[in-house]
Every structure is written in structure tokens, then in C-alpha cells.
Amino acid sequence: MKDYAVDLDHLQFTPLGLARKGFSGRIERIAVGDGPSSLPADEIERRLIELGFVEGAEVRVVHEGLFGRDPIAVRVNGATVALRRREAMAILAF
Amino acid sequence: MNDMIQASAARVALVGVPNCGKTALFNAMTGSRQKVGNYAGVTVERKVGPAETPAGRRIDVVDLPGTYSLRARSPDEEVTRDVTMGRRKGEPAPDLIIAVADATNMRSALRLVLELKRVGRPVVLALNMIDIARWRGIEIDTSVLEKALGLPVVAATAVRKAGMEALWARLDALLEAGLPVPVANSWAEPGARELREMQREADRLVAAVVRQPPKPDTVTSRIDSVLLHPVAGLVFLLLILFVMFQAVFTWAQPLMNLISDGFDWLGHGVTAVLPAGLVQSFLVDGVIAGVGSVIVFLPQILILFLFILLLEDLGYMARAAFLMDKIMGGAGLHGRAFIPLLSSFACAIPGIMAARVIDSKRDRLTTILVAPLMTCSARIPVYTLIISAFIPARTVWGAFNLQGLVMFGLYAAGIASALGVSALAKFMFWRKDPTPPFMLDLPDYKMPRLKSVAIGLMTRARIFLKRAGTTIFSMMVVIWVLASFPMPPANATGPGIAYSFAAMIGRFLEPILAPIGFNWQISVALVPGMAAREVAVAALGTVYAIQGGDAQIGHVLASQWSLATALSLLVWYIFAPQCASTLAVIKRETGGAKWMWLTFGYMFVLAYACSFITYHAAVLLGAG
Numbered sequence: 227m228k229d230y231a232v233d234l235d236h237l238q239f240t241p242l243g244l245a246r247k248g249f250s251g252r253i254e255r256i257a258v259g260d261g262p263s264s265l266p267a268d269e270i271e272r273r274l275i276e277l278g279f280v281e282g283a284e285v286r287v288v289h290e291g292l293f294g295r296d297p298i299a300v301r302v303n304g305a306t307v308a309l310r311r312r313e314a315m316a317i318l319a320f
Numbered sequence: 321m322n323d324m325i326q327a328s329a330a331r332v333a334l335v336g337v338p339n340c341g342k343t344a345l346f347n348a349m350t351g352s353r354q355k356v357g358n359y360a361g362v363t364v365e366r367k368v369g370p371a372e373t374p375a376g377r378r379i380d381v382v383d384l385p386g387t388y389s390l391r392a393r394s395p396d397e398e399v400t401r402d403v404t405m406g407r408r409k410g411e412p413a414p415d416l417i418i419a420v421a422d423a424t425n426m427r428s429a430l431r432l433v434l435e436l437k438r439v440g441r442p443v444v445l446a447l448n449m450i451d452i453a454r455w456r457g458i459e460i461d462t463s464v465l466e467k468a469l470g471l472p473v474v475a476a477t478a479v480r481k482a483g484m485e486a487l488w489a490r491l492d493a494l495l496e497a498g499l500p501v502p503v504a505n506s507w508a509e510p511g512a513r514e515l516r517e518m519q520r521e522a523d524r525l526v527a528a529v530v531r532q533p534p535k536p537d538t539v540t541s542r543i544d545s546v547l548l549h550p551v552a553g554l555v556f557l558l559l560i561l562f563v564m565f566q567a568v569f570t571w572a573q574p575l576m577n578l579i580s581d582g583f584d585w586l587g588h589g590v591t592a593v594l595p596a597g598l599v600q601s602f603l604v605d606g607v608i609a610g611v612g613s614v615i616v617f618l619p620q621i622l623i624l625f626l627f628i629l630l631l632e633d634l635g636y637m638a639r640a641a642f643l644m645d646k647i648m649g650g651a652g653l654h655g656r657a658f659i660p661l662l663s664s665f666a667c668a669i670p671g672i673m674a675a676r677v678i679d680s681k682r683d684r685l686t687t688i689l690v691a692p693l694m695t696c697s698a699r700i701p702v703y704t705l706i707i708s709a710f711i712p713a714r715t716v717w718g719a720f721n722l723q724g725l726v727m728f729g730l731y732a733a734g735i736a737s738a739l740g741v742s743a744l745a746k747f748m749f750w751r752k753d754p755t756p757p758f759m760l761d762l763p764d765y766k767m768p769r770l771k772s773v774a775i776g777l778m779t780r781a782r783i784f785l786k787r788a789g790t791t792i793f794s795m796m797v798v799i800w801v802l803a804s805f806p807m808p809p810a811n812a813t814g815p816g817i818a819y820s821f822a823a824m825i826g827r828f829l830e831p832i833l834a835p836i837g838f839n840w841q842i843s844v845a846l847v848p849g850m851a852a853r854e855v856a857v858a859a860l861g862t863v864y865a866i867q868g869g870d871a872q873i874g875h876v877l878a879s880q881w882s883l884a885t886a887l888s889l890l891v892w893y894i895f896a897p898q899c900a901s902t903l904a905v906i907k908r909e910t911g912g913a914k915w916m917w918l919t920f921g922y923m924f925v926l927a928y929a930c931s932f933i934t935y936h937a938a939v940l941l942g943a944g
Contacts, residue, residue: 256512264680264753264754264755264756264757265756265757268511268512270757271512272389272391272510272511272512272515273388273393273757273759274759275512275515275516275519276388276389276428276431276515276519277388277428277759277761278427278428278519280516280519280520280523281516282523283523288541288544288548289544289548289549289550289642290550291550291642291643291645291646292550292551292553292554292643292646293646293647294646295550296645296646297642297645297646297655297758299544299548299642299762301541303427303523304424304425304427304532304536305425305427305428305761306540306544306761306762306764307759307760307761307762308638308641308642308645308655308758308759308760308761308762309757309758309759309760310645310757310758310759312755312757313757313758313759
């Protein structure tokens with residue numbers, strides 16, 4: 227997880243990308259960092275919103291993959307969404 | 321007044337998020353039998369079908385690929401956007417949009433409805449799968465939703481006739497009153513802020529009109545605790561694939577024997593009735609031996625499809641993509657590529673088209689490039705013929721059929737080579753590109769519907785038999801002619817076929833293919849195999865039948881070929897440059913001939929090189 231840049235002021239929240247299976251909380255905000263991705267940050271943010279990741283939504287990490295515990299499956303308001311930890315870093319929950 | 325509106329049938333477009341049952345609704349409205357499944361991205365192109373309302377009004381229903389937004393992130397979503405807004409050339413904008421929502425999960429659907437309202441066309445919201453929602457104890461107040469959204473809302477169950485009545489009644493009432501005149505399109509691509517606002521509004525609506533049951537449904541999460549378990553889930557996935565290939569071999573055998581005996585009986589019957597000569601040879605050696613040798617594989621192909629259809633309907637496909645994401649990512653493939661690649665086990669053509677759901681261009685191209693390496697069902701006849709002729713049907717390690725194991729090995733080799741080629745492609749073309757994201761909705765499990773599975777199987781059987789009756793039959797006629805003429809001279813010593821055109825062609829190609837252990841009979845069979853792979857089997861059947869000897873093609877091969885030749889041909893077909901129609905689809909889907917030739921070229925080189933190695937290794941080990 228070293229290659230993810232985490233702003234210090236975000237640390238009071240848990241980025242879902244670091245959450246373990248069983249973590250459950252509420253989304254504080256979506257903050258897409260300048261990580262290595264083929265898509266602009268704004269596009270990632272829109273896709274996350276379209277899958278239901280908006281501020282205030284309840285989330286729970288329900289499954290983890292075998293290798294590097296990646297990807298993860300997240301329960302968000304009644305639906306289950308699979309995503310990689312790298313993109314999940316943008317979802318800050320508490 | 322209505323006569324004017326009815327002068328041309330009203331166009332009704334079905335728009336909704338992926339996997340909300342649009343195609344099921346389309347089938348219910350039009351009586352079509354389009355493919356449905358429980359995963360996002362079953363439908364990748366638009367389909368139009370005529371329908372008649374209960375009151376006798378004609379409408380044209382347009383089924384569209386699912387999308388979360390009209391932003392169009394991938395080629396399939398572009399289709400939806402363009403048709404919905406009337407931007408597609410030669411196609412009028414829809415007179416009415418039916419926004420389809422999964423009643424068990426309306427959050428994203430309602431956000432899409434808010435977007436659709438801006439397009440300016442009349443919208444009706446259909447809450448599909450209402451039966452499942454009610455069964456889970458979810459209650460939806462449609463009249464409040466109607467007022468809040470300002471558009472008609474109806475509950476529907478596409479898979480039951482009675483479940484369609486409310487929607488039909490509503491449509492008839494709307495058409496009777498005359499559809500509202502469209503207003504100007506005020507849709508603009510929403511930014512993150514607008515999307516957020518729309519999602520919040522959708523969430524407020526859900527909170528206001530949907531009453532969730534006190535105890536949520538836990539069947540899916542209980543099943544997933546095993547099937548998505550990091551270790552048990554992967555073991556289960558492998559187990560399913562393994563059982564699938566064992567079943568293809570063992571379950572099909574009795575039926576295959578029956579079909580094979582039937583064609584033998586037919587051949588003997590014709591031989592007994594007709595005098596020996598060209599007509600008898602044409603019917604027995606050309607038509608019956610050729611076409612029969614292919615039709616015999618129908619049971620195996622149907623068993624394979626049965627497994628794939630059940631997995632699709634259950635909702636397992638997206639789970640498989642989740643489990644395989646990391647493994648496939650290591651090879652430079654997207655997790656979503658798993659579904660197109662698994663479809664390619666049936667046939668590479670739908671697999672290549674299914675790759676449209678992958679939004680990243682490079683991931684889509686890589687998937688298309690390697691999809692033909694997945695063992696398609698047309699290769700089953702080739703594999704089965706050679707395996708049953710050369711591999712003993714022994715039981716090994718207590719429970720496994722050795723033939724089934726070899727079959728599994730051939731499939732595994734196809735998968736491994738697909739991963740290898742995509743890793744190489746990533747290294748060569750896209751080394752510096754960062755990996756695109758993987759986000760995928762995991763649908764709730766659903767009991768597969770007997771009817772849709774049966775329809776799926778019937779469709780496949782029909783396609784297969786139609787191919788056997790057209791492509792394969794006409795190929796067989798050509799091969800029989802080539803193998804029968806010119807007639808041998810009166811003083812000929814060997815079998816007549818040695819003097820035929822087929823032998824000339826085969827001998828011409830033989831020097832090229834001899835280094836990998838192929839004789840002239842195989843060489844000539846490979847040529848029509850380009851039209852459809854299973855024709856190679858039929859061609860071998862005809863060539864050896866005309867040559868004379870045992871009626872059972874398998875026995876002939878076992879007596880005429882060395883094990884090394886057989887293994888080499890098996891390996892050839894793992895990579896075999898694919899059929900002409902696959903190449904044509906690659907050209908169409910990638911928008912140019914470049915990727916088509918690249919695919920053809922790399923597969924030919926791989927096939928030749930690996931067969932060469934296999935043949936010579938086998939000869940060295942004493943199997944020559």
C-alpha cells in the first residue's frame with residue numbers, strides 16, 4: 227500500500243482501499259487522488275458516484291480477493307460492487 | 321386523431337442500468353427469444369422488434385445495452401446514447417422511452433431516470449422484477465413515486481405473462497390519449513457535482529417510496545461467503561470448469577453412440593439400396609459420412625452450453641470476474657475480460673462482441689486478440705475424434721476419466737496461452753500505460769429459469785444443425801468432388817483417391833506441413849477447416865471413407881496415424897488460425913484489418929511452432 231499518496235488530513239477517515247473485510251461505515255467524501263490511472267480523476271469520481279458511492283451512503287467490505295486481498299467487494303446501500311483497492315482509496319469512510 | 325399517430329408504429333426504446341431485465345422485457349413484449357442472463361452486458365447492440373398491444377396497436381420496441389448514464393463510456397453505451405437521443409443515422413428518435421428499473425435495487429435506476437427526463441422525450445418508468453422485490457418483502461409506493469417524478473410508473477414482471485398486464489394497459493392508455501409532444505433535448509454531460517446531486521435526489525426518492533424489509537435477504541451473502549471466499553471461491557471456480565469438461569465427455573457418450581449408430585445404419589441402408597457407383601459414393605461417403613461425423617458432436621456442445629447458460633442465469637459470471645481479476649490483471653487483462661473469454665468457449669464471435677463492455681480501448685483490443693485462443697465449441701469435434709482414437713478411456717487416480725483429463729488439459733493450454741499472449745501484448749504495446757480501473761456490479765443470485773435455459777439450448781442446437789446443413793454440407797460436397805475426381809486410370813494399383821484433386825492439393829501442402837507430422841490427408845482437411853473448424857473432421861471422414869476401409873473414422877485414424885501425428889494435430893488446433901467468420905468479426909469490431917492480420921499471424925506462428933515441438937518431442941520419446 228506504500229504507493230498510495232494519502233493526504234494527512236484524510237487520515238481521520240479510513241480510505242476503503244485500506245479497509246479490511248468486515249469494515250463497515252458511512253462515506254464521508256469521495257476524493258480521487260493523483261494515483262497512477264489511465265482515467266482522469268474526475269472520470270473515476272463520476273464512475274464511483276454512478277455505482278452508488280456518494281457521501282452519506284453506508285458501506286461494508288464484504289469480500290476480499292486472494293492475492294494482496296485485492297479486489298474487494300463492497301456492499302453499498304443494498305447492492306454489491308467489486309472494485310480494486312486502488313480505486314477504493316478515493317472512498318473515505320468513518 | 322389516433323389514426324394519425326398509428327399511421328407509423330410508435331417507437332418505444334428500453335433504457336436502463338445493466339442487468340435490470342431490459343431484454344427479458346423486450347422478449348415479453350415482442351415474443352422474441354433474445355439471449356438473457358444475470359450479468360451486466362449481455363446485450364451489446366440494439367435490437368428492434370415489432371409488437372402489438374392488447375388493444376391492437378402496433379409498436380416497434382428497441383432493446384438497448386444497459387448503461388449507468390448517457391455519458392457513454394464504452395462502445396455499447398454509445399449505442400444507447402445515440403439511439404435514445406435520435407443521433408443514430410437513419411433511425412428516428414424514440415417516441416417513448418421506457419426506463420426499466422430493477423425493483424429490488426432502484427438507486428442507480430432512478431438517477432438514470434432523472435437524466436432521461438432531460439432528453440425531452442416522454443418517459444414511462446417500469447419497475448421490473450417486482451415479484452422478486454415483493455417476495456423479499458420490499459414495498460414500493462408507485463403513486464408517490466409517480467407524483468415525485470412527474471411520469472407514469474408501472475410495476476412489471478417480464479418473465480410472467482400476468483406480470484406484463486399493468487404495463488400493457490398503461491401503454492395502451494398513453495397511446496390512446498396520444499403521446500406527449502417531445503420537447504427540446506436539454507441533456508448535457510453531467511459532471512461529478514451534478515451526478516452527486518442526482519444521486520442524492522434518487523436516494524431521497526428511494527427513502528420516501530421504498531420500504532425495505534426489517535430482515536434483509538441473506539441468501540446471496542450466505543452463498544457468497546463460500547463462492548467469493550479467497551481460497552474456497554477459486555477452488556470452486558476451478559472445480560466447476562473441471563466438472564464441465566468431464567461432463568462434456570462422459571454424459572454425452574450414450575447419446576453420441578446413438579447418433580453415430582444412426583448414421584451407420586443410414587449409410588448401410590443406402591449402400592444396400594443403391595447400386596455401387598458415383599451416386600452411392602456421394603450419398604454414403606460424402607453426405608452421410610461427412611455431415612454425420614459433425615452432427616454426432618451435438619450432445620457435447622449442448623452440455624457445454626448448459627453449463628454456461630446455468631452460470632449466466634445464476635449470476636455467477638460477475639463473481640468469476642471478481643475472483644479472476646488479480647490473476648488476469650497479472651497477465652495484462654481486465655477482470656471484465658473474463659466474461660467475454662468464457663463466452664468464447666462457446667464461440668469466439670459472441671465473445672469478441674461481448675468485449676464491447678470493456679471501456680478501455682487497450683483492454684478491449686487485448687481481449688479480442690486472445691479470445692480465439694479460448695477453446696471454442698467447434699474445436700470439440702476435432703479434439704474428441706483424436707482423443708477417442710488415441711487416448712485410452714481409462715480411469716486414473718480413482719475417479720477421473722483419462723480422456724476427460726486430456727480434454728481439460730487442452731482447454732487449460734488454451735487459457736494459459738491466452739494469458740501468455742496478453743502478457744506479451746501488454747509488454748510490447750502498452751508497457752508504460754497505467755492499469756485502467758475495474759468496477760463491477762455483483763448481481764444477486766437468481767434461480768435459473770428453466771424456460772430461458774431451454775430456449776438458449778434450442779437456439780444453439782438450431783444454429784449448430786443449420787451450420788451442419790449449410791456450411792458443412794456444401795463443404796462436404798466440394799470435398800467429395802475433389803476427392804473423387806479425376807477418376808483413377810483403369811490400371812490403377814492403389815486406392816482411387818490417390819489420383820484425385822484432393823490428393824494433389826494435399827501433396828502440394830504436404831512439404832510445408834510434413835515437418836509437424838501431418839500427412840496429405842490432414843493437409844487437405846485443414847483447408848476447408850478455415851470455413852468452420854469442425855469441417856476438418858468431416859473432411860477427414862470423407863477422405864478416409866472414399867479411400868475405403870473401416871467405417872468408423874476413429875478406428876481408421878488409430879491405424880493410420882502415429883501418436884506423434886495425433887498429438888501434433890491436437891496442439892495445432894489449440895492455436896489453429898481461426899475460422900474466416902471470426903477473422904471478419906475481429907476486423908469489424910476493431911475497425912480495421914490490422915488487428916485481424918495480427919491475430920491470424922500470431923496464431924499461425926504459434927500453431928506451427930508448438931506442433932513442431934510436440935511432434936518432434938513425441939518422436940524422440942518413441943511415439944513416432
